[in-house]
Amino acid sequence: MNDFPESPDAASTLIRVQEADFDLGRELAALRAGDGRVGAVVSFVGTVRDLNEGAQVSEMELEHYPGMTERALEDIVGQARARWPLYGVVVIHRVGPLQPLDQIVLVACAAAHRGEAFAACEFIMDYLKTDAPFWKKEQTPDGARWVDARASDDSAKRKWMAVEPHP
Structure with missing residues (x-):
């Protein structure tokens, strides 16, 4: 199933908060499907580590405020779109109990050139870490x-305040 509009003239955005895992290959293929303008797709996948701050982690649970979280993600993507000419953006964030090695988050950006795609992907991830209402609880020994x-994370976000949006 392609979650994006058929027209390559429409810039597409897909934002999902879900418990289920995602298929990275399928999501990236859908992001660029049928759009000949796309010259670069940059993606970031965050995963659950089994060690954090010196402690073994057997499980991580992510909580969020439904509705508020999606609105925050839409705002972050909107800020990225105001800065860079993007043809498509995907943000998928998982919630609920997760095990080490599980995928947590996917941020992917499609643009004409790699510079815009890399910058937008990093920007979205930096802002997601500080501005999206997610809470993490780890199970340790x-x-x-x-x-x-x-x-x-705050420092990473601050660096973008000095960067001018793309003309």
Whole structure:
């Protein structure tokens, strides 16, 4: 199933928050399907690690606010589209219980050139880490713990404030 419009003239956006895993190949194929303008597709896939802050992680559970989360993701993608000429964007974020090695998030951007696609993908991921209402709880040998936001995520977001949008 192709989630994008048939017309290559329409810039497409796909945003999903879901418990189910996603098929990376299928999502990337759908992103660029039938659009001859696309010269670059850049993607980022985040996965669950089995070690965080020195502790073994046996499970990570992601929680979110339905509706609010999707709106936040739409806003982030809108900001990226205002900065770079993108032909398509995919953001899929999983919620619920996840095991080490499971896929958590997919961010993919299609553009005419790699520079725009790389920058937009990184921008969306940096803003997703700070502005999207997701909460992570890890199961460790010492019990459950909530994962705090990282200063490095805030720093990554701040660098974009100095970058001018694409003309």
